[in-house]
Amino acid sequence: MGELGELFGILIIVFYSLAVLNFCFKFFNRKYRDKLKRNEKFYKVYMNFLKFFAKYHRYFGFATILMILIHFFIQFSNYGLSITGCIAAGVMLLQIVLGIYGQFSKKKMKSWILIHRGIAVLLLVTILIHII
Numbered sequence: 765m766g767e768l769g770e771l772f773g774i775l776i777i778v779f780y781s782l783a784v785l786n787f788c789f790k791f792f793n794r795k796y797r798d799k800l801k802r803n804e805k806f807y808k809v810y811m812n813f814l815k816f817f818a819k820y821h822r823y824f825g826f827a828t829i830l831m832i833l834i835h836f837f838i839q840f841s842n843y844g845l846s847i848t849g850c851i852a853a854g855v856m857l858l859q860i861v862l863g864i865y866g867q868f869s870k871k872k873m874k875s876w877i878l879i880h881r882g883i884a885v886l887l888l889v890t891i892l893i894h895i896i
């Protein structure tokens with residue numbers, strides 16, 4: 765049962781990483797577009813990846829919540845509460861709520877994307893504290 769709990773913990777991190785890849789592909793496209801375009805075939809494939817990660821970004825985010833719920837139920841029944849785990853889960857929930865706000869709000873603040881990016885970093889820190 766402990767291993768199953770660990771598996772779902774890893775799956776949270778996998779979906780978190782898939783959500784962050786949206787940023788990575790867009791970042792390199794913003795910074796190094798000219799260099800990437802030098803190889804036309806490569807750039808085409810690159811842009812397909814970028815579109816894929818942009819399209820499914822929110823679903824990867826939602827998937828983390830599902831994995832957290834399963835991880836929580838397994839770990840809680842085996843070991844009881846984990847404070848660091850609850851902090852990481854709380855920050856993840858905040859990120860999802862912020863993501864939904866950004867997705868649907870027509871007049872979102874300019875600072876929204878900076879906060880959403882910042883919380884992605886904070887999440888990494890809280891997850892590392894939980895697993896190290």
Ligand code: HEM
Pocket residue numbers: 766769770772773774776777832835836839840843844845846848849850852853856891894895
């Ligand atoms: C973003 C949220 C979370 C992530 C990414 C996450 C990830 C992980 C991972 C990968 C492990 C395995 C680490 C290892 O074996 O060294 C783990 C262990 C554990 N998690 Fe989480 N977790 C999260 C939230 C939670 C929550 C909300 C709880 C509350 C019960 C929790 C309880 C535990 C416990 C008790 C263990 C340790 C089990 C052991 O000692 O082998 N986690 N977590």
Ligand code: HEM
Pocket residue numbers: 779780783784786787790791818821822823824825826828859860862863864866867877880881884887
């Ligand atoms: C694991 C959870 C999540 C993480 C770590 C995360 C992280 C990020 C990051 C780093 C960016 C910046 C992208 C850039 O600057 O190029 C971003 C953008 C965005 N996120 Fe999230 N996000 C998560 C969940 C969500 C969810 C659940 C939604 C919506 C329901 C969402 C909606 C958005 C939107 C609308 C953008 C701006 C447009 C875009 O780049 O696609 N995010 N996210």
